[in-house]
Amino acid sequence: MTKYIFVTGGVTSSLGKGIIAASLAKLLQGHGFKVTIQKFDPYINVDPGTLNPYEHGECYVTDDGAETDLDLGHYERFLNISTSQANNVTTGRIYQTVINKERAGEFLGKTVQVIPHITDEIKRRMLMLSEKGFDIIITELGGTVGDIESLPYLEALRQLRMELGEHHYCTVHLTLIPYLAAAKELKTKPTQHSVKELQESGVQPNILVCRTEKPISDDIRQKLALFCNLKKENVIEALDADTIYEVPLLMLKEKLDIRVLKELKLKSKGIPELKAWREFLKNLRHPIHEVTIGLIGKYNELPDAYKSIYESFIHSGAANQCKVNVKAIHSESLENPKSLKSELSGLDGLLVAPGFGERGIEGKIESIKFARENKIPFLGICLGMQCAVVEFARNVMHLKNAASTEVNPKTKNPVIHIMPDQLTVTKKGGTMRLGAYDCKLIKGSKAFQAYKKSQISERHRHRYEFNSKYLKEFNEHGMVASGINPAKNLVEIIELKNHPWFVGVQFHPELKSTVENPHPLFVNFVLHCIKNKKK
Ligand code: GLN
Numbered sequence: 001m002t003k004y005i006f007v008t009g010g011v012t013s014s015l016g017k018g019i020i021a022a023s024l025a026k027l028l029q030g031h032g033f034k035v036t037i038q039k040f041d042p043y044i045n046v047d048p049g050t051l052n053p054y055e056h057g058e059c060y061v062t063d064d065g066a067e068t069d070l071d072l073g074h075y076e077r078f079l080n081i082s083t084s085q086a087n088n089v090t091t092g093r094i095y096q097t098v099i100n101k102e103r104a105g106e107f108l109g110k111t112v113q114v115i116p117h118i119t120d121e122i123k124r125r126m127l128m129l130s131e132k133g134f135d136i137i138i139t140e141l142g143g144t145v146g147d148i149e150s151l152p153y154l155e156a157l158r159q160l161r162m163e164l165g166e167h168h169y170c171t172v173h174l175t176l177i178p179y180l181a182a183a184k185e186l187k188t189k190p191t192q193h194s195v196k197e198l199q200e201s202g203v204q205p206n207i208l209v210c211r212t213e214k215p216i217s218d219d220i221r222q223k224l225a226l227f228c229n230l231k232k233e234n235v236i237e238a239l240d241a242d243t244i245y246e247v248p249l250l251m252l253k254e255k256l257d258i259r260v261l262k263e264l265k266l267k268s269k270g271i272p273e274l275k276a277w278r279e280f281l282k283n284l285r286h287p288i289h290e291v292t293i294g295l296i297g298k299y300n301e302l303p304d305a306y307k308s309i310y311e312s313f314i315h316s317g318a319a320n321q322c323k324v325n326v327k328a329i330h331s332e333s334l335e336n337p338k339s340l341k342s343e344l345s346g347l348d349g350l351l352v353a354p355g356f357g358e359r360g361i362e363g364k365i366e367s368i369k370f371a372r373e374n375k376i377p378f379l380g381i382c383l384g385m386q387c388a389v390v391e392f393a394r395n396v397m398h399l400k401n402a403a404s405t406e407v408n409p410k411t412k413n414p415v416i417h418i419m420p421d422q423l424t425v426t427k428k429g430g431t432m433r434l435g436a437y438d439c440k441l442i443k444g445s446k447a448f449q450a451y452k453k454s455q456i457s458e459r460h461r462h463r464y465e466f467n468s469k470y471l472k473e474f475n476e477h478g479m480v481a482s483g484i485n486p487a488k489n490l491v492e493i494i495e496l497k498n499h500p501w502f503v504g505v506q507f508h509p510e511l512k513s514t515v516e517n518p519h520p521l522f523v524n525f526v527l528h529c530i531k532n533k534k535k
Contacts, residue, residue, distance in 0.1 A: 002130035003168050003264045005138045006157055008205070010145045010194030011176040015211045016247075018071030020174050020238065021140045022078035023248040027257035029079055030272025033135040037075040038087040039068075040122070041142035042149040046092040050429050057304030061461045061511055062087070065435025070307050071140060073511070077311055078248070080516045089125045091149060097121055114152055122156040123163075136264075145173075146197050158202035167265040172256075173198060173205035174238070177212040177220070186214060188224055195228040206263045207234045209256065215239060234259050245281060245314070245515065248274070276516045280318050289322035291529040294344060296367050296384075297353030298360040300328035306353055309381070312513035316522035322530055331360030334367050344370050349377040349529035352384030354461075354508065358407045365391045377501040377528040379521065382462055385504030386416045389466060389494060392479045399470075406464050415470050419490075422463045433460050437485055439492045439507070445482030446495050446503055450524035456483070458492070458507035465506065466491035501528035 007021045018039070025035045041048075048056050049067030060073040066085035075083055098121050102112050129137050141157075143150045161169050175191040191210065198205060208230055210216055216237045225232040236254045241247050251257065252272065261268045293313065299305035310326060317324035327347065334340045340363075344350070350371045352364050364384065368391040371378040380388040386404050393402035393415045401408070404416035425431045436457045441448045448454060468491060471481060483493030483505070496502040505521065513519035 002134055003136050006171045007140045008145055009174050011190045013144050015174050015176055017140050017174050018074045019244050019247050020209055021138050022074045023251045024256055025138050026078045026248045027252055027272050028136055030274050031269040035136045036129055036134050037138040039071050039140045040153055041069055041090045043090055044092045045090055046096055053299045053302055053305035058307045061459050063436040073308050077514045080514045086128055094121045118152050119156045123160055145194055154201035154203055170260055170263040171205045172207045172209055174209045177210045179213050192227045207259055209236045209238050211238045213240055280515050283318040283321050287321050287323040289530045291348040291533050292325040292327055293349040293529055294329050294347045295326050295351050296329045296331050296364055298331050298355060300330045308510035312510040312519055312522045315513045315515055315518035316526045319518040319523045320526045322526055331363035334363030340366055348533040352380045352387055354382035361407055369395055375500055377532050379525045380504035385506055388504040389415050397477050404464055415467050416464050417467045418463055419465050432463050439483045440486050442482045447482045447493050450520045459511045460507045
């Protein structure tokens with residue numbers, strides 16, 4: 001029978017619940033259990049697909065085409081498993097389901113209420129993944145205990161404790177122990193209040209994980225145990241780490257896995273199997289190369305907007321025993337030729353990021369020209385690939401005003417145009433080309449060399465595509481299509497023949513890179529950046 005762990009957060013947001021949940025899951029996976037993680041977000045949007053990166057950071061896309069919270073990226077990167085639509089649920093989706101049922105007459109004349117109808121739907125979704133045969137399902141609750149919008153979720157937790165029974169249910173509460181420099185003391189009061197708040201909702205945490213800058217003493221553990229109604233050994237310290245990938249080992253040292261297994265009456269393996277993980281950390285900590293890669297986008301003050309790209313560089317850097325410094329460059333700043341030169345010279349590689357809309361597009365195109373002419377390794381992702389096509393059309397093929405119709409709908413040379421099935425789309429939510437699609441690689445291409453196979457599947461999130469009408473002309477000028485979607489004959493990868501490494505992909509390789517499976521395109525890109533630096 002499946003066991004359930006719930007992770008709640010107290011005191012402030014941004015404590016890293018996603019990382020703690022993923023680290024715990026990693027340890028349990030190392031003990032041989034089949035584990036997954038899901039996230040429940042208390043906002044009203046049906047999914048984060050329509051939220052802009054300032055609001056919500058990156059939108060992570062799953063194989064089955066769900067637009068989800070970026071924490072799902074951490075889950076996949078840590079666990080090396082694929083998540084799905086069912087792994088991310090919002091209040092919006094819960095209400096949508098309940099309201100649709102009400103309109104269909106399924107409540108038979110009853111008044112539809114938060115309790116029991118909304119909480120029933122929350123519980124149904126919390127338990128749903130058990131059908132897939134998981135031993136343990138971890139549910140991360142978004143938001144902070146005390147938020148009004150979190151209340152129905154805590155109520156669902158309270159009910160589930162009764163329904164599932166003691167050893168099938170475990171709540172881990174992540175909290176902050178602030179250090180007051182003036183008093184030279186760690187303070188437990190905010191945590192006491194946060195646990196009290198949880199208890200008022202009828203939820204007693206089993207385990208307390210305490211984020212802290214300084215080690216917590218035995219006295220503090222004792223005090224927290226006393227005030228929060230916990231066993232002392234269930235008070236876990238979570239010291240700040242220099243990389244998120246260290247956190248599973250910190251949690252191992254604190255025996256979080258053992259405490260949880262005990263609460264759930266599950267047998268521990270003693271020491272969890274983490275060989276590949278430790279190997280990765282060793283490479284990460286002892287690089288023999290170092291490169292600097294420019295990341296060109298329009299949200300560069302906001303690293304969360306490109307979360308998966310940054311993480312992919314960490315994985316592929318370690319795979320190459322290379323420290324990858326990522327220099328975030330604002331595409332708008334590249335529209336001035338002087339700053340373009342000063343920003344881009346000295347870089348060992350360039351990545352042009354995905355994105356939407358017109359802002360900063362000309363700067364992206366200029367930076368691609370720079371990479372093409374100076375033979376700097378280049379990776380273009382989604383919009384970055386589309387910009388590479390536009391740059392080549394304008395500057396090599398001399399197609400006047402070549403553009404994507406997303407930016408210039410009236411261009412005479414629409415080298416990137418809207419996909420035919422997008423023409424009739426009027427609703428914005430969940431209507432892009434989303435999720436995994438097959439792609440066939442041309443033997444001998446740079447893409448093929450990277451993947452070392454000809455059949456791949458990658459995740460997408462876009463409405464525009466390469467306009468195949470121009471394909472022959474591109475070919476003749478030296479830009480070739482090296483990856484094609486077999487079902488619809490769409491161009492998914494372009495590359496340059498006369499360039500050491502210039503690849504543009506319509507899909508998002510960054511969404512499939514994990515610690516144990518660094519993405520081949522990123523690995524190959526970093527390898528070429530190292531070669532370029534040596535030159
Ligand atoms: N805006 C482009 C499109 O919709 C690219 C999207 C992206 O980069 N994810 O096709």
